Amino acid sequence: MRNDTLTARNLALTPELHDYLLDQGRMTPDPLLIELIELTHEAIPEQAHMTVAPEEGALLTFLVRLLGARTIVEVGTFTGYSSLCMARGLRAGGSLITCDVSAEYTDVARDFWARAQVDDRIELRLGDALDTLRALPAEPHLDLAFIDADKPGYIGYWEELAPRP
Structure with missing residues (x-):
């Protein structure tokens, strides 16, 4: 079914409905996440679109909690929004390994992880993600x-991650 076709099963996502869903789903980011979004847009405006949407971050936190996840791997850290969201959902003793190639962008992430008090759950590995996953x-x-991360690399990342138990 196409998203632009209105039927009894498909509603148009108006700005008002979007705001309502965010509010009802508790998907509105907290002040620290808002600050991270704003800093990313100010400091790196041409790349800021690479940050996950706030509702995606909320979904990641929810999924991690729902799964009771203890071990997570993320490919593509950028300024750390998604990793911060996932780390917040981890069970006690859980850990997240995140891979990226940019020390500059991930320095922002490290600062926000520390401020959110999840830095003890996150291990950043700088370098080629495929090499990191293979190791x-x-x-x-x-x-x-x-x-x-980089879209052309998805198949390689998937092939490294999918066979793991």
């Missing part, structure tokens, strides 16, 4: 993998 041990089990 990961087969164990422990991965509860969740979030691939959000």
Whole structure:
């Protein structure tokens, strides 16, 4: 079914309906996440579109909690919005390994992880993500993998992550 076709099962997503859904779904970002979004837009305006949407961040937190995830791998850190959201949802003792190539962008992430008090759950690995994934041990089990990096590399990342138990 097309998204632009109005039927009894498909509503137009008006700005008012979008705001309502965000409010009802508790998807409105907290002040720290808002600050991270604003800083990213101010400091890196030409790349700011790479940040996940606030509702996607809320969904990631929800999924991590729903799964009871303990071990997560993220490919593509940027300024850390998605990793911060996922780290907030981790169970006690959980960890997130996140891969990126930019020390400049991930320095922003590290600051916000510390301020959110989730930096003890996040391990940043700088370098080529495919090399990083290939170097990961087969164990422990991965509860969740979030691939959000260079689009042409997705197949390679998937092929490294999918076979893991």
